[in-house]
Amino acid sequence: MDETLAVPAPQPPADGSATSASTLSGLAFSKGHGTGNDFVLIADPEDSHLISPEQVAQLCDRHLGIGGDGLIRAVPSRFLPEGRDLLAADPAAEWFMDYRNGDGSLSEMCGNGVRVFVHFLIAQGLVQLGAGESLTIGTRGGIKKIVRTDGGYAVDMGPWEFIFPEEATSKAMDALVSAEGLEVARPGLSVSMGNPHTVVALAELSELAATQLFKAPVVDPKPVNGTNVEFVVPAEPLVHDGVGTITMRVHERGVGETQSCGTGACAAAVAIRHWAGAGAPDAWQVNVPGGVVGVTFFPGDSGREHVELSGPAVIVASGTLS
Ligand SMILES: N[C@@H](CCC[C@H](N)C(=O)O)C(=O)O
Secondary structure (H helix, E strand, C coil), rough: CCCCCCECCCCCCCCCCCCCCCCCCCCEEEEECCCCCCEEEEEEECCCCCCCCCHHHHHHCCCCCCCCCEEEEEEHHCCCCCHHHHHHHHCCEEEEEEEEEECCCCCCCCHHHHHHHHHHHCCCCCCCCCCCEEEEEEEEEEEEEEEEECEEEEEEEEEEECCHHHHHHHHCCCEEEEECCCCEEEEEEECCCCCCEEEEEEHHHHHHCEEEEECCCEECCCCCCEEEEEEEEEEEEEEECCEEEEEEEEECCCCCCCCCHHHHHHHHHHHHHHHHHHCCCEEEEEEEEEEEEHHHHHHHCCCCEEEEEEEEEEEECCCCCC
């Protein structure tokens, strides 16, 4: 489907806090998603659209705006200081994914967003990418390499790391996590995929369904910049034909519950594999409310283990802000 939507342009707040933001009226946008994690997408090849956090929140509002879990601005890396640093390391990283959460806050990384971002660049005619070809882009979480596959895109998300490595290795947990619907606090393990995650394993799918994620779970202690929280149920048996399967729901920092979280799926696979111990597989299928993503661990060229995230990307509609 590709249709034109007319959505009122967000107004700068009355207190003048966004007076430097350019007017968004007439701005072209698209709406896309990756396994139900949905984004407002804006192409800004001249870096001429300063979109304030308040405007991001208005555009992502599901009642008063277009609606989305986040907003992605596609901007040439050369226009941003963080992009210029990446270009110095790899001149191929011409395009930068300027990602914001639905509340306007910045995040370092968005795994589903990367796939949708590349699909958007192709749909806009800003890059050409055939099946099996790869593209390098810049993000606040560093340079990412993406391969176009038959069913979507596979992204080298780079290395994972434990946020509290001593606790992760000595106790296999580093936090207690409480959420509405869970009677007692559960152990969590915090993993960075560039952005922070805390993963909690539950025993049953019925327990996962009973967990209420309309409020942010309480994580104690919390990673310093806050955290996304994944509740995960391992399949029984965990591994089939060399692939581990897990089912996940997520509460995202700066958003709320979403249908999917790519970095969260990677973090969940890291934690469950750690808990499963020696012999756990390197290939994982992660079932989320919005679909299925794949996670694979492989030796990266940085000398550390990298994580590949694979899944679909869809552009739903394109339009102009009225
Ligand atoms: N949905 C994303 C993650 C988006 C950022 C996250 N809310 C954060 O604040 O870190 C994904 O697919 O990874």
